[in-house]
Amino acid sequence: MPRVALVLSPGFQMMCFAAISAFEIANVAAGERHYDISILSEEGGPVKSTLGAALETERFGDPGDFDTVIAGGLMKPAPVSDGLIAFLRAASVRCRRVASICTGAFMLAEAGLLDGRRATTHWHFARDLQARFPKVKMEEDRIFIVDGPIWTSAGMTSGIDLALGMIEKDYGADLARVVAQNLVVYHRRAGGQSQHSNLLKMNPKSDRIQNALTFAQQNLRAALGVEQLARAANLSPRQFSRAFRAETGKTPARAIENLRVEAARLMLEQSRHSLDEIAVENGFTDRERMRRAFLRTFGLPPQTIRRATRFGAEG
Missing domain, CATH: 1.10.10.60 (Homeodomain-like)
Known part of the structure; x- marks a missing residue:
């Protein structure tokens, strides 16, 4: 069973959980547990969101325990801790895929995971990311991009599209379609679709x-x-x-x-x-x-x- 981990930092944006909900609904729609879901942070314990509400998390462990690691986005890019960088680098070696939602792409870039790769992020921050990390092949007008084992998505709601893309790759288009319907998403936007x-x-x-x-x-x-x-x-x-x-x-x-x-x-x-x-x-x-x-x-x-x-x- 694929284990999916959402990695949070202080000040995370609550819309990250829309993407995680897609995996939860996949379990319900399939009638069996297709995904095991964990919420992680560097220190574990409660982590505050932009709304001020705290969410209980598990402390980083062995990234090899997970199939997929997703870096949740912040309202705007912020400095990345050494511990988070080390975890993401290890995950890129130990996990099948590593992903980001919105400004989570800055975390992947800081860890060097986007060097030489195609990537996207929210259009408002795309040029900033490109300026700070010139080795990234930024495509600022995309909903999400898959480059090998690295997945990146645009603004927060596009995390849903990214998650549906993963579900489709793992279990087929029919399940992804049912999940989209349950989430009342009109249709799954393909990664190449424009943000605009x-x-x-x-x-x-x-x-x-x-x-x-x-x-x-x-x-x-x-x-x-x-x-x-x-x-x-x-x-x-x-x-x-x-x-x-x-x-x-x-x-x-x-x-x-x-x-x-x-x-x-x-x-x-x-x-x-x-x-x-x-x-x-x-x-x-x-x-x-x-x-x-x-x-x-x-x-x-x-x-x-x-x-x-x-x-x-x-x-």
Whole structure:
């Protein structure tokens, strides 16, 4: 049974436990104990969070006792103790994988575990990490990254995606999907997905426009004309078009294209589907329409983005 350890430092952010909950739910969903979970700290005993509440922890022991060690993030990076560095270095040798949530990446970097590796962290701190640890191959626009035995994730909630990725690798996609459903996560975001979603960038003010965008994201393969989107928003087509542009700064057609391009890029990076299959799956009808949309958005055709992604994965 894989033993998973979450490593905490004083001032840890409570959202770290969202990721650990995924392993807990995996046990429940599977109907048997797939994971044994431990909460560790350097000294053991109570460790205070950013909220001031203390959590009881076990003292560091032999990292070889664990399959997976995850460094929990702080609200902002802080100095790392010699004891924590030594534990993480030992874990990188003794454990199957070592991971970080959010600013926990600074701890891995301080221990030298990210040297020469691809890694990510919360976008707000990514450039600071790169400046302090220039040997790290920072990819600041990723949800999580797996480079060999080292896993790093972006902001706190992306720790859930990282944990679901581990569950999928350990026990398959079906269990990961059930866990995501139990956590009421819409879907498991793949590691290559951008931290900066087009849905977040559009940031509609009303629930009606948000409902239309959510409907669109869930039905990208459909035609998605103004009339269909207006029905999802419970507005007339004329009211919808006016309200949509006022709230998002985009026309419905351009917004839908952006969502399709985002989803198609993710499939390019994370799957082996052909360009024709990706185009149809994301509502472009054919690969030529998808190519033109990619050129408008990225200035590059899909083939170039796929080649660059594969080169980066092999580098």
